[in-house]
Amino acid sequence: MKIETATVIRGSETPVGEGNNQAQRCILRLSNGTQRAAVLKRLPQQCVIAEAFSALLLRAWGLTVPDPFLVNGEQNEIHFASADTGYPNLKQRLHIGEQPDGLLKESLTNAAYHIVAGLAQTPLAIAADEAIDNRDRNLGNVLWDGADEAWIDHELVLGLAAHLPDQNKLTIMVDAQDNQDDIRQSSIAAWIAMNREFPNDAAVATNAPHLADMVAARLAVLGNRILGRFPAPNDLLSGA
Secondary structure, eight states, X not given: OOOEEEEEOTTOOEEOOOSSSOOEEEEEEETTSOXXXXXXXXXXXXXXXXXHHHHHHHHHTTOOOOOEEEEEOTTXXXXXXXXXXXXXXXXXXXXXXXXXXXXXXXXXXXXXXXXXXXXXXXXXXXXXXXXXTOOOOXXXXXXXXXXXXXXXXXXXXXXXXXXXXXXXXXXXXXTTOTTHHHHHHHHHHHHHHSOTTHHHHHHHHHTOHHHHHHHHHHHTTHHHHHHHHSOOOOSTTTTO
């Protein structure tokens, strides 16, 4: 498991215009001389490591996460970038951010939640988000081109989002959807199938052994964590 290093081609940066970290679209030059379109984020060092670690780990587990890069800054600092997929997030796709609060915005948001519930990778993403303690999953970091999805923005994980409510937002999005029970069962299956060595591999690649230890502790009880995020099944025994 390895993460590539790169530098930004001077003059290639343009603002993404969304999000709290002033992300920039840019062109990267990789160590082998090739160029890649990417989205660059200048973050505190601990967030850069969290992003890189999470990207490597989630990709190894089978989630579609854009190629990650560690970017050398002009003052010897390190930034994080991910390959630019070229397609919008769900918030952009459904124009939710353009709407004032009201029935239309609520309707569009519910439509987006319905899409999330139908994505093939949502059960795995639920388990992965729970494993890395991702409390900040939202429609702005689920990319969707009408057929395929990708998952981005993992800087607020593994203790870096302690200021946010302890929740798995994907389980909230799929709450009350017709296939909620299937998603819950598939999320448990995804947890069982997760390779327990991959956190160590990602930690070696990013020099972050403490993050591997945190994931290992969460994986040990992840099944119960996932079940606790969903409402109790509506069956004959649920009221017993």
